Amino acid sequence: MSHEQGTTFSKHIATLLALHLALVSTIYPTIFAEDIHNESNKNFTSKSASTFIEVSNASDGVDVNGYIVYCPCMGRFGNQADQFLGALAFAKSVNRTLVLPAWVEYIPYKTGSIQVPFDKYFKPEAILPYHKVITMERFMTELAPKVWPPEKRFSFCYIQRGNGKGCDAKDGNPFGPFWDNYKVDFVGSEIFGPELHYLAIYKGNGKLSWQEKYPGDTWPVLAFVGPPSGFPVESTNVHLQEYLVWQDDIEKKSRDFISSLPKGPFIGIHLRNGADWSRACELVDGTQTHLFSSPQCLGYHQENGKLTAEMCYPSTSTIIKQLKRAVKKINATSIFVASDRNHLITDLNTALQNLNVVVRKLPYDSPHVDLAVLGRSNLFIGNCVSSFSAFVKRSRDVHGFASEFWGYPPDLRRIKNEIRQNELDHDEL
Numbered sequence: 001m002s003h004e005q006g007t008t009f010s011k012h013i014a015t016l017l018a019l020h021l022a023l024v025s026t027i028y029p030t031i032f033a034e035d036i037h038n039e040s041n042k043n044f045t046s047k048s049a050s051t052f053i054e055v056s057n058a059s060d061g062v063d064v065n066g067y068i069v070y071c072p073c074m075g076r077f078g079n080q081a082d083q084f085l086g087a088l089a090f091a092k093s094v095n096r097t098l099v100l101p102a103w104v105e106y107i108p109y110k111t112g113s114i115q116v117p118f119d120k121y122f123k124p125e126a127i128l129p130y131h132k133v134i135t136m137e138r139f140m141t142e143l144a145p146k147v148w149p150p151e152k153r154f155s156f157c158y159i160q161r162g163n164g165k166g167c168d169a170k171d172g173n174p175f176g177p178f179w180d181n182y183k184v185d186f187v188g189s190e191i192f193g194p195e196l197h198y199l200a201i202y203k204g205n206g207k208l209s210w211q212e213k214y215p216g217d218t219w220p221v222l223a224f225v226g227p228p229s230g231f232p233v234e235s236t237n238v239h240l241q242e243y244l245v246w247q248d249d250i251e252k253k254s255r256d257f258i259s260s261l262p263k264g265p266f267i268g269i270h271l272r273n274g275a276d277w278s279r280a281c282e283l284v285d286g287t288q289t290h291l292f293s294s295p296q297c298l299g300y301h302q303e304n305g306k307l308t309a310e311m312c313y314p315s316t317s318t319i320i321k322q323l324k325r326a327v328k329k330i331n332a333t334s335i336f337v338a339s340d341r342n343h344l345i346t347d348l349n350t351a352l353q354n355l356n357v358v359v360r361k362l363p364y365d366s367p368h369v370d371l372a373v374l375g376r377s378n379l380f381i382g383n384c385v386s387s388f389s390a391f392v393k394r395s396r397d398v399h400g401f402a403s404e405f406w407g408y409p410p411d412l413r414r415i416k417n418e419i420r421q422n423e424l425d426h427d428e429l
């Protein structure tokens, strides 16, 4: 990489980071007026209420190998779900019980964040076939008094953060509100880098290094300032999506909605087109290797091509063209649209009227029901760059359902024309 390219690349990274931090710490339209009730758990009713503790290997229900606790302090739902899969793999690798953190959500036009218990959306029992888990709420009330008394609460970080000398685990939003939600204060910090890294579990004896440096008897709880995992999800952990099973009420809402659609196959589409997204996509100028979740279509080693602006923020004409093709391909009778802003219902209904399909969206706002419906569609078309779309793609892969992405593979003729047009414009100047 030349110095100039390097500088441009660094500028992009810096801009993206700043954008990301600004976006996650301010006002996000992420909490919706969805009243999710705790219905009985149909598939897992055989498990007793204490299942999560019974999987532990001591008579008093305490896991002698210890626990992993962390704050999902980066990004919104899609980002958090990506990192959850990595954290799950990490906990399994070091053989500690994973404490399921709350989902961090941001309230529109309000500072701060709220913490939504993990099991409001997903069934913890469904994770047990893979690894031992307990919700943060149960951990704090039932086990923390025994294994993690206030005087033993150290926060773990790779490198010093904030203004102090340690992890400053509660500095900023959502860090402070997350731990406050569980009334956790830290008495000190444990900086594990640079000798150790959570990624060590993917190399040689890495997982043993964690166990040797932090044995369960002297360090019963490793409380990480952020997820012990990367973003996007490591390729080896993509399959762990199968253990994220929706709670029954979300399943029911998605099934009810689907049964209200005309009989026949339906296409589920994700239109990520809010203001934050258009700002992020402005950075796509052909020089980046990856952006956010783009490895899901471009490949983790970029083996499937380059990122284009159309893949990040597809034009309405691209969306219509791809949809027309897809409708014919699967003989769809309806299209379900999920979006964070503009569902394009009128444009799509008008453009597709000759094909006899109806275009619908949920009659209420719920990202989780949107995800569940998209997951069940006969064909899904998502945004390769978005981690919200990535959640859907992974959940469909579990069942072998078909998925496509906007603008992918890129329309080479269109790109050539754009380049030619740019050259003409330039010549005219």
Ligand code: GFB
Pocket: 020, 023, 024, 029, 030, 074, 075, 076, 077, 078, 079, 080, 270, 271, 272, 276, 277, 280, 292, 338, 339, 340, 365, 366, 367, 368, 370, 385, 386, 387, 388, 389
């Ligand atoms: O899920 P997420 O991390 O995906 O964040 P990206 C996007 C959020 O926008 C979701 C809402 O968690 C939802 O709250 N949202 C997006 C939607 N699409 C839909 C939809 O179809 N229906 C509904 N109801 N809500 C990244 C962020 O978003 O975008 C980063 O995580 C950063 O922090 C970046 O802001 C620009 O990967 O798409």
